[in-house]
Amino acid sequence: MGKPMSSPFLPERHDHSACIDSALAQARAVCAEQGGRLTPQRQQILELVWEEHKPVGAYTLLERLREQGRKAAPPTVYRALEFLLEQGLIHRIESLNAYTGCTAPGTPHHGQFLVCSRCRQVVEVDVQGINQQLDQSARSMGFEIERQTVEISGLCTDCRSTSHE
């Protein structure tokens, strides 16, 4: 497991390049285990996803890719994103149409996210109680869960304290 952020909503305090390195190392491990092919291009896109440390849209990734000299078109990005989602290396934030690195790849889980509506910073949490409640509620209706989307938007600590500037 990589070194956790010292304060999730204060990203300037953590060593970001180490954070990316750690994410890539984990990604390689996960792919090796699952038999996924983390090609250079896929890895590059995963890196770009981690770079901003907040959810990134597909077309922003496309720009970045091109800036880095790749001749890329939308399918290039979307295919990589699809692969990364399948491998559990990134999550899609539905409410933003954007993608963010998974902080616990390799562990099968549904993401639960706190999304700051001001700085767009996202923190992934995994509250077991919520999963239990959802499971129970679904079961009671005879519903079989495939996928969960739990996205809480609001103001993070940091933005709350500075939002009146």
Place this chain on the structure above:
Amino acid sequence: MGKPMSSPFLPERHDHSACIDSALAQARAVCAEQGGRLTPQRQQILELVWEEHKPVGAYTLLERLREQGRKAAPPTVYRALEFLLEQGLIHRIESLNAYTGCTAPGTPHHGQFLVCSRCRQVVEVDVQGINQQLDQSARSMGFEIERQTVEISGLCTDCRSTSHE
């Protein structure tokens, strides 16, 4: 409050036109109370949302509107949807880019949804335990909740029993 559906995931069992009427009556009440103007066009669109009894896309609504003789363009629909969202009369299902009638308008709440990936039927639930867990989890990180997106997709009872056909 309107008559509840006899079985949420078996919509053919309930009186759908009564269901729409009830939704419209509630909508009028809610708007009256909140000072929102439920114009004929907005009401028509709300009606169309309820008609299918499952989430509908904006462009499907646009088609239906035109079929009913309105000369409408995308902004017509999106503006009405925006109004209806503001008044709490519909919810947006982020994972489907679609809109569905709110079953408890007037009661301020965040929706929690079970979305069948096969028949696209949606049931709105309101599990207080989940709200509490989310509130607590958010509070512990100094996060101030504005909006919740909780969407569980999977197979509903009905589709589970017939999914091997």
Place this chain on the structure above:
DNA sequence: GATAGAATGTTATAATATAACAATTATTTC
């Protein structure tokens, strides 16, 4: 090095959503 499958390139287009400004309708104020 032939071949099968996976990955990528390329072009076009679908699906979802909004910006900007004009025209109309409703509401308030005098």
Place this chain on the structure above:
DNA sequence: GAAATAATTGTTATATTATAACATTCTATC
């Protein structure tokens, strides 16, 4: 009731997000 104001709707154009379809190239065996 007429003028002024605000809200709603019309209209055109375009932005944003995502996928289809088919050609080409790369990779891993055999």
